[in-house]
Amino acid sequence: MSFNRTMALVDALTDAQISYGNLRGLELNLRQLLAEKAEDLAPARLGDAANGRVGKEAHEPLVVTIISRNKCQTIAVILASLACGVVVNPLNPELTATELDVVLAHSAPLLVIKDAEIEIPADYAALPIQxxxxxxxxxxxxxxxxxxxxSLLIYTSGTTGKPKGVLLAAEQLLINAESGLRELPYCTGDDSRQNVTASVLPPYHTFTLVSDVFPALLSGAYCVVFPNFEMRHMALLQEQLTAYPxxxxxxxxxxxxxxxxxxxDFTRSQVAFAISGAAPLANEVRTAYESTTGHVLIPCYGMTEACCFIAISPRHAIRPGSCGKPILPLRIIDDHGNQTGPNVAGEIEITGxxxxxxxxxxxxxxxxxxxxKYGWFRTGDVAYLDEDGYLFIAGRKKNMVIRGGEKVHLEDIESCLAGMSCAAVSIVSPAVPDRxxxxxxxxxxxNDEIVRRIKLALGSKHLPDEIRMIEEIPLTPTGKIVRARLAALV
Known part of the structure; x- marks a missing residue:
């Protein structure tokens, strides 16, 4: 079979296949369309986009935004856009109108590729993805x-503040995905075509792209694309895990x-390992999963600003409570800017x-x-390295939680409830998911009115897990909320 006819993506819902030749055809069609949309589309401008150069010193980058509930098609258009040399920005199709307006105004896309039923302002050129x-x-x-x-553009911030878009160039995506291929137990050499993966997470974050889709394509294998994980898809998951290798x-x-x-039931599947990230993995969860499925669950740590992977656990030397060993330059810094020693917690800083x-x-x-001043990125995550170089996440310095791979900033909730004497705290531990x-x-x-306002303005992901009464919100002399005192009450 010629390579162009080899499967690249499979839709788990419909069994529809997209070959490597289809992806190339999609790339060529998109390239022609973009040329028609922008007559001044030139290599220099495409190069600016690929290298993240924006503003007065360079041409504005060409942004293609994707908003679709069809996950397999979304991934295919992401891949085609990356090949065209433009900036591709996949968005959550469940964003509220307010959230969508803010992101579109900030990214200023040349073209929005979307589901027909998704409404956007008339200011943007749009085409149905179908x-x-x-x-x-x-x-x-x-x-x-x-x-x-x-380049891949991923927005990570809340919407009532300033948008934070992470722009990841092709070289960065390739480096991080290839690091995952080396450090995780993928097949190598002549066996690399066996690296068939599955995607169960949203494609508007880097985790499933870098950890599932890209390794399959780098291996000449394919990725089976499932709908975003929901209980109603559990039967499909079990069925297709055995239908595909x-x-x-x-x-x-x-x-x-x-x-x-x-x-x-994984007994008839060929799954050899699973990769955990985006939240602390309790050792009890890992051991229960491995006992149930019969394959290893590998704890990892990463973030969008590093493309994905920052630390990966060695398959045969997983340490309980740890997310593995750093795969890029990483240091732990105390409150005075000094690097800590083993088993001393501080903020994670990374470069690479x-x-x-x-x-x-x-x-x-x-x-x-x-x-x-030297370019080290301050992650906001608090952790320590043990004497063997294993990384242990202790909490978050930043005032946020992660839900379904998305960062939820507590200030957004409080801004939404401005004037109501409310304050939010995050509760994070390896044993308890972000609350x-x-x-x-x-x-x-x-409570009903509070929930209604949050849901209307920010969406369901910002809803609190619990609402408690307190006589007075503790504040500092400068008016900042003393969250540690609130957290101590939980």
Whole structure:
């Protein structure tokens, strides 16, 4: 079979296949369309986009935004866009109108590729995503992921503050994905075509792209694309895990816990390992999962600003409570800016070729405090390294939680409830998933009204897990909330 006809993506819902030739055909069609949309589309401008150069010193980058609930098609368009040399920005199709307006205004896309029913302001050129697949052709040559020149733009911040877009160039994506291929137990050499993966996480974050999709394409294998994880898809997951020779997939601890509790049958599957990230993995969850499924669950640590992987656990030397050993330059810094010794907690700082260097997309220096003068990125995560170099996450310095791979900033919730005497705290531990506890004073609205306002303005992911009454919100002399005192009450 010629390479162009080899499967690259498979839709687990429909069994529809997208070959490497289809991806190349999609790339060529998109390239022609973009040329028609921008007559001044020139190599120099495409190069600016690929290298993250924006603003007065360079041409504005060409941004293609994707908003679709069809996950397999979304991933295919992401891959085609990366090959075209543009900046591709996949967005959560469940964003509220307010959230969508803020991101689109900030990224200023040349083209929005979306589901027909998703409404956007008329200011943006838009095309239905299905149109690309109604006339999908198979090019004579196959898609080559190693030849991508575009960039991936991922927004990570809350929406009532300034948008924080992480712009990741092709080189960074390739370096981080290839690091995962080396450090994780993927097949190598002549066996690399066996690296069939599954994607169960959203494609508008880097985790499943770098950990599942990219390794499959770098190996000449394919990725089976499942809908974003939901309980109603559990039967499909179990069925397709045995229908295809899937060797690995990535997920968050909550998903692994559910799979263990439901005792999903992996006995007829070929899954050799699973990758855990985006939240602390309790050792009890890991051992229960491994006992249920019969394959290893590998704890990792990463973040969008590093493309994905920062630390990966050695398969045969996993240490309980640790997320592994750093795969890029990493140090632990105390409150005085000094590097700590073994088993002493401090803030994680990282650098390296896959870590962002020039700040956030169009940030105009607004987040320069997140980088030191030598370019080390301050992650906001608190951790320590033991004497053997294993990384242990102790908490978050930043005032946020992660839900379904998305960062939820507590200040967004409080801004939404401004004037209501409310304060939010995050509760994070390896044994308990990220929780939001909202405190309110007796003069605040009732719980139903609070929930209604948050959901309307920010969406369901910002809803608190618990609302508690308190006589007075503790404040510093400068009016800042003393969250440690609130957290101590939980």
């Amino acid at each position: 149109a690309f697949f109604d006339a999908l052709v198979e090019a004579d040559e196959g898609y080559d992921f190693r030849s991508i020149t575009g 899937i060797r690995s997939y990535s997920a968050v601890p909550l998903i692994f816990n559910i799979i263990s509790r439901l005792r999903i 070729r896959s870590v962002i260097k020039l700040g956030y997309f169009k940030d105009a220096g607004q987040f320069s405090d997140l980088f030191d 939001i506890v909202l405190f309110k004073t007796p003069d605040a609205p009732d």
